[in-house]
Amino acid sequence: MSNYHIKHLEEYFQVYRKSVNNPEAFWEEIAEEHFLWRKKWDTVLSWDFRKPEVKWFEGAKLNITENCLDRHLLTRGNKTAILFEPNDPKEAAEHITYKVLHERVCKMANVLKAKGVKRGDRVCIYLPMIPELVYSVLACARIGAVHSVVFAGFSSTALATRINDCDCKMVITSDGSFRGTKTIDLKGIVDEALKDCPGIENVLVAKRINSEITMTTERDFWLQPLLDAASIDCEPEIMDAEDPLFILYTSGSTGQPKGMLHTTAGYMVYSSYTFKNVFNYTENDVYWCSADVGWITGHSYIIYGPLANGATSVLFEGVPSHPDYSRFWQIVEKHKVNQFYTAPTAIRALAKEGLEYTQKHDLSSLKVLGTVGEPINEEAWHWYDDNIGKNKAPIVDTYFQTENGGIMLTPIPYVTPTKPTYATLPFIGIQPCLMDEEGKEIEGNQVSGRLCIKFPWPSIARSIYGNHKRYKETYFTAFENNYFTGDGALRDEVGYYRITGRVDDVIIVSGHNLGTAPIEDAINEHPAVAESAIVGFPHDVKGNALYGYVILKDIGEGRNHDNLRKEINQIITEQIGPIAKLDKIQFTDGLPKTRSGKIMRRILRKIAHKDSGNLGDISTLLNPEVVQSIIDNALV
Ligand code: WTA
Numbered sequence: 059m060s061n062y063h064i065k066h067l068e069e070y071f072q073v074y075r076k077s078v079n080n081p082e083a084f085w086e087e088i089a090e091e092h093f094l095w096r097k098k099w100d101t102v103l104s105w106d107f108r109k110p111e112v113k114w115f116e117g118a119k120l121n122i123t124e125n126c127l128d129r130h131l132l133t134r135g136n137k138t139a140i141l142f143e144p145n146d147p148k149e150a151a152e153h154i155t156y157k158v159l160h161e162r163v164c165k166m167a168n169v170l171k172a173k174g175v176k177r178g179d180r181v182c183i184y185l186p187m188i189p190e191l192v193y194s195v196l197a198c199a200r201i202g203a204v205h206s207v208v209f210a211g212f213s214s215t216a217l218a219t220r221i222n223d224c225d226c227k228m229v230i231t232s233d234g235s236f237r238g239t240k241t242i243d244l245k246g247i248v249d250e251a252l253k254d255c256p257g258i259e260n261v262l263v264a265k266r267i268n269s270e271i272t273m274t275t276e277r278d279f280w281l282q283p284l285l286d287a288a289s290i291d292c293e294p295e296i297m298d299a300e301d302p303l304f305i306l307y308t309s310g311s312t313g314q315p316k317g318m319l320h321t322t323a324g325y326m327v328y329s330s331y332t333f334k335n336v337f338n339y340t341e342n343d344v345y346w347c348s349a350d351v352g353w354i355t356g357h358s359y360i361i362y363g364p365l366a367n368g369a370t371s372v373l374f375e376g377v378p379s380h381p382d383y384s385r386f387w388q389i390v391e392k393h394k395v396n397q398f399y400t401a402p403t404a405i406r407a408l409a410k411e412g413l414e415y416t417q418k419h420d421l422s423s424l425k426v427l428g429t430v431g432e433p434i435n436e437e438a439w440h441w442y443d444d445n446i447g448k449n450k451a452p453i454v455d456t457y458f459q460t461e462n463g464g465i466m467l468t469p470i471p472y473v474t475p476t477k478p479t480y481a482t483l484p485f486i487g488i489q490p491c492l493m494d495e496e497g498k499e500i501e502g503n504q505v506s507g508r509l510c511i512k513f514p515w516p517s518i519a520r521s522i523y524g525n526h527k528r529y530k531e532t533y534f535t536a537f538e539n540n541y542f543t544g545d546g547a548l549r550d551e552v553g554y555y556r557i558t559g560r561v562d563d564v565i566i567v568s569g570h571n572l573g574t575a576p577i578e579d580a581i582n583e584h585p586a587v588a589e590s591a592i593v594g595f596p597h598d599v600k601g602n603a604l605y606g607y608v609i610l611k612d613i614g615e616g617r618n619h620d621n622l623r624k625e626i627n628q629i630i631t632e633q634i635g636p637i638a639k640l641d642k643i644q645f646t647d648g649l650p651k652t653r654s655g656k657i658m659r660r661i662l663r664k665i666a667h668k669d670s671g672n673l674g675d676i677s678t679l680l681n682p683e684v685v686q687s688i689i690d691n692a693l694v
Contacts, residue, residue: 062088062334064473070474074484077487081103081513082102086099088331092327093120096119107540108534110533114514115324120296120299120323121294122325125326127365131157134368139156140152140189141344141373142375145237145377145380147388162193163197165285167197167292169262170197173279178301179228180204180224182206182217182220183205183231185232186232188235189373191373195304195361199304201294204303204304204305206305207306208220211352211636211637212635214250214251215251215634216634219314221257223523227257227259228258229252230262232265233264235375236266236375243271258277260277262281299321299322301321303321305317305318309571310573310575311562311563312575318522325358326362328463328487329362331486332464332468333367335485338425339364343369344396346398347399354458359399372393378407391423399427409438410598421447424447424450425471426471427452432569434478452471453469454468454476461533469482481557483553488515491512493537507546508543509547510537514541544564545559565594566601567594567637574592574659578590589609591657593607597641603641605693607688609648623640626640626643648687650685651679652678661676665692670689670692673685
């Protein structure tokens with residue numbers, strides 16, 4: 059038997075060594091014993107980080123939905139697969155069993171086929187956290203179509219960019235979404251986006267909020283009547299191991315988002331194996347990840363990882379503050395949640411509200427707590443440990459990225475001793491290293507550097523959709539023959555890793571990756587703006603917030619700085635979404651630049667961090683004189 063479920067530290071080290079000393083043999087054993095294959099592979103792994111090219115389980119044939127659904131029907135048909143908890147606590151929760159989920163996914167798959175979606179086609183999914191989202195994702199996988207889920211908080215412009223970048227032919231959306239006491243007009247946003255998306259042939263619309271919407275004849279269809287008429291039988295399309303499964307966008311250093319391309323077999327094996335161990339999942343546990351399916355955490359740890367393990371996965375539509383700040387804990391009590399996985403920003407926001415919200419709920423079902431998406435500060439870690447886990451449920455601080463597909467650094471609960479703010483040790487099969495700025499590996503402990511991974515793991519993204527050159531440049535050029543994460547990290551005296559934050563132009567705000575370039579591009583579209591630069595600064599709840607320095611050309615009639623700030627944030631909301639709004643906007647006459655004309659963000663960052671006493675040598679700047687005036691007018 060392979061070591062599918064690691065139970066003690068000795069075993070972790072032993073399995074880790076095995077996974078590193080002979081990765082092919084190790085992953086072959088895991089794949090062989092725990093998944094359903096229509097045909098086994100010819101080669102376990104072939105790779106070359108210089109090209110870069112990575113292939114896992116080449117020659118194998120499978121369908122991931124057979125692994126997530128069909129194979130559970132005999133033993134777990136009546137077990138809850140998806141436990142849907144609506145936005146409104148008065149609306150009943152829905153227990154969707156494996157049998158029912160299988161039927162609905164097959165129906166949905168038949169609807170997609172009837173509307174002309176074929177193997178390899180891209181389908182954009184722009185839905186709130188409702189069961190149709192899960193049906194849509196799995197229905198695409200069932201027929202070999204490639205899903206591209208776009209977080210339903212993105213604006214119409216951002217949606218259009220993502221639809222066009224991967225040339226989707228269909229959008230699946232809903233009339234609208236509930237968010238606390240608000241509703242959001244999703245269909246209106248889609249209609250706006252589609253003005254610029256000539257490739258879209260059909261829009262399928264789930265009914266959720268019963269709002270009045272416009273349906274375009276022959277293009278738009280209500281989903282429910284189509285589902286009602288569809289058959290519950292749909293043979294899975296038999297896919298090759300390296301066939302694309304999904305595209306998921308993430309921000310980068312240019313305005314164009316990067317469509318990370320994930321493939322089938324390796325992703326399935328890794329998301330499933332990590333899920334089992336990182337959450338110590340055992341049969342009959344109720345697991346809840348509060349992320350949105352629009353992010354990688356939702357793909358791997360709400361849908362694929364849990365379902366591949368036959369787990370019960372909670373799907374929560376609402377927000378932590380509705381009807382009040384006890385909602386998360388109320389849900390934990392109501393469904394007797396055993397594993398709870400959320401973002402540090404949510405923990406900080408809830409910790410601020412005081413203990414009366416946590417104390418009135420029975421949280422004794424909790425066995426494992428997880429965090430993901432950004433560094434967790436010590437205070438938030440202890441608050442979570444003391445008040446939610448009651449010092450009994452270990453916290454797994456899990457580090458990974460959209461590009462990774464699955465968790466890379468993490469404690470294994472009840473196995474790895476935890477340490478606040480540390481993601482601790484690499485998961486099985488992961489070979490991290492720290493690099494100095496010259497590209498040399500930093501050996502030993504108590505060191506810090508840039509975090510790279512030396513060896514491929516099964517769920518690494520294979521490319522950026524349509525732009526392999528950018529994939530190579532972004533991840534495989536800075537450090538030869540290594541995958542570069544873009545994060546800085548330190549390794550302590552026992553070899554535990556702590557992520558110290560991004561070392562590139564990505565800022566993590568409330569756990570969302572935001573590239574500075576797309577935000578600056580949006581701001582620069584304002585007629586009064588000549589130039590802008592964005593940096594992050596520490597924020598109590600969001601982790602980081604955004605600080606913009608803006609040079610105006612002509613303020614324009616009837617405008618003052620206050621309404622300009624509003625207009626700038628309005629443009630950002632329209633182009634990207636409300637998550638990218640700036641907390642502070644400073645108008646300035648100049649930005650510090652190098653002699654080659656590059657903005658020196660390091661200086662701007664220090665000023666926003668209230669650290670302007672320590673700017674270092676600025677004499678080499680093209681315009682050192684602007685620095686003092688920026689400091690004098692800083693909003694800190
Ligand atoms: C950050 C999210 C510290 C990191 C799953 C990474 C973290 C980026 C952690 C990826 C963590 C994620 N501790 N930082 N436990 N987890 N990050 O692609 O900067 O949305 O590069 O994937 O989030 O964000 P993404």
